[in-house]
Amino acid sequence: MSELCTATFADLAARLGFSCGEAGGLIEFRNPAALENWTLPVLEVTIVLGSVLALIYAILRLRRHGDPTNLVLWFGATAYLFVIEPPLYFPSAFGIADHVDTMFAHNVFTVDFLWGRLPLYIIAIYPLMATLAYELVRMLGIFQRHGLLVGAACVGFVHHAFYEIFDQLGPQLRWWEWSLHNPINQPMFDSVPLPSVVVFAALWPMSLALCVRYFVGRHVDAGTKFTGPQLVSRTVVIGLLASAGTFVLPLPATVFGMGSDSVRGFLYAAELLVLSVIAVVVLYRQWSAPRSGSAEVYRNRLVQWYALVYLTVFALLWITALPDYFDAAAGRTPHGDPVGNLWYTIGCFVIAIATVLATFLVRQGKSDDGGTEQPSARGYQRTDGEQGVRVAEQELP
Template sequence: MAEHCSPTFAQLATELGFSCQEAGGLVEFRNPAALENWTLPVLEWTIIVGSVLALVLAIVRLRRNGDPTNLVLWFGATAYLFIIEPPLYFPAAFGIEEQVDTMFAHNVFTVDFMWGRLPLYIIAIYPLMATLAFEIVRMLGVFRKYGPLLGAVCVGFVHHAFYEIFDHLGPQLRWWEWSTSNPINQPMFDAVPLPSVVVFAALWPMSLAFCVQYFVGRHVDAGKHFSGLQLVWRTIVIGLLASLGTFILPLPATVFGMGSDTVRGFLYAAELAVLTVVAIVVLVRQWRNLRSAESNAPAHTNRFVQIYSVVYLVVMAVLWASALPDFFDAVDGSTSAGDPVGNLWYTLACFVIAILCVSATFTIPKRNSVVDDDAELLGANSTTPAS
């Protein structure tokens, strides 16, 4: 698809080690042993396996308990992906090349779509990360206690912690490369554009979580049942509105910071700081409430999310450990191979937050009634879900 090889994408592809001119077709398969380095297939299959399991267990929950929330979340995140990503890959085809030049290029993985633009694991990571963050917050009872908005803020916070562990490692290991000359990516936070740190790591999952809980989750909690057609149109609406929310939520930074990278960076950071403070207060208060002797609120548990969150964090820790020698040898923010490095201290903070959030879900007292995905999968009896 040479006609869609913009100069920026062609340059990024070359730096990543593949040719834009020769990049596959609608679908392309590669030998995982022939990828750029061993970390690519490890990342790819960790994300894909997790996403498939999340989908399977979402279907199980719907069939066993009549709760479609996880399934709508999974497909809502996927709908969001297909609304947001194609224009970023092919701005010329959408007539926006003068406003939006190529922002980044993914490296080629075992399975790729759209002429090397869209690896399969990117399709998988949207619903997987959304499921992990949403269900951690749901297990802590935040939606039930504080409603869709504050619950969504907490989802954005938890998602941000999980995602930035991955986001700050990708450029160094050549999972993708950012166009640092693109003004939309400014200001940079070491190897990662600050807009990505805020918008794609925190604000879009917040927008998605609010829409899912508002249109589906809270009604399920109230005992409402949806027909298949009702779930389809609600999922589509959720994908569209979550996309709109991603445009609306960062408006203070994009509008008032239009003429200055410094002002834009400050406003992005301020939005993230507000979200972080609110989420920490709500999560800590709710965790303490669940552990209090007076609490008899029913607990929602999702064993898959608890276990796979640990798997994800362990895999990311191993991948980060493999990157540390080159990270510490980096000069002026770049390794000897010329790859940009992320912010280690920020990543460590995200590891701590993610670990604490997952650990909190294991400390909910057993006296509360429990909904357990493992029990559902085995056909065991379970209680009515509560978020």
């Protein structure tokens, strides 16, 4: 579909090493050994494998424990993807070309959809990242103790840490290319637009978690059973409302920052700072709460271990990218690729690792009335008295 090759996208594609006009149709397969560099298939395998395992876990958890939360989360994140991404790829086809120009271009990978615009791993990364962040927060018991809004903020914060490890590295390794002349991408935070750092890394997963918890998670914990049509309708609503939340949550920056990149950047950073302070305080307090009796907390072993796999793979990818990173001049490697912020990435690694380790070490605290909150296959149950009922850890069935 060469008629959809806008000048901006064609230029970005050329920088990445492929031709927009020659990109395949609805779906195209390539030899992984013939991609731009070896990191692209490694990225694909890591993300797609994790997403598939998360989907299998979600299905098994619904069948064996009657808990559809993970499945709704997985498909809700995918629904959000298909609401948000296609208009960004084809602004002319959606009638928004006068307002939104091409923001970025993905490189071509082993499996691509929509004429080289949508790699398979991008479809997979939305539900995978959402599952990692949501389940890590869920394992820490934050939704039950601190409520829906604070729990969603913590999901956004944890997602931000995992996502920025990936986001700050991508442009240097030619996984995608940002349009530096698009005002929507301004201001830039090294190689990444600050709106991406805040909105797509933190606020959209916060919005998604809020919707999933409100429409499904809290009802499941209360023992509600949903029919198939109810789950489908709620998943669609979650995808749509999470998309709306992505528009609403950054409104202070988008409204009051109009006409000034500096003001917009300050407000974006302020929103992220507020969310981060709340999340850090809550995550630490929840982790450090004293254990009561012999209670055990809910654990998703798949998420715990795959989060460590993800962090290990990206640590290796970052290590291999460091020589070019340190040889960079004026923010670009000797090959002309933009570099991310290493120190910010290190901070994200620290947060992500600490959060995962906390799920192994979390201690269950007493509730305000002296009872304890106990995890069960359907959520959190209450027990009164000094001795808690021992509940088996929830692992991949």
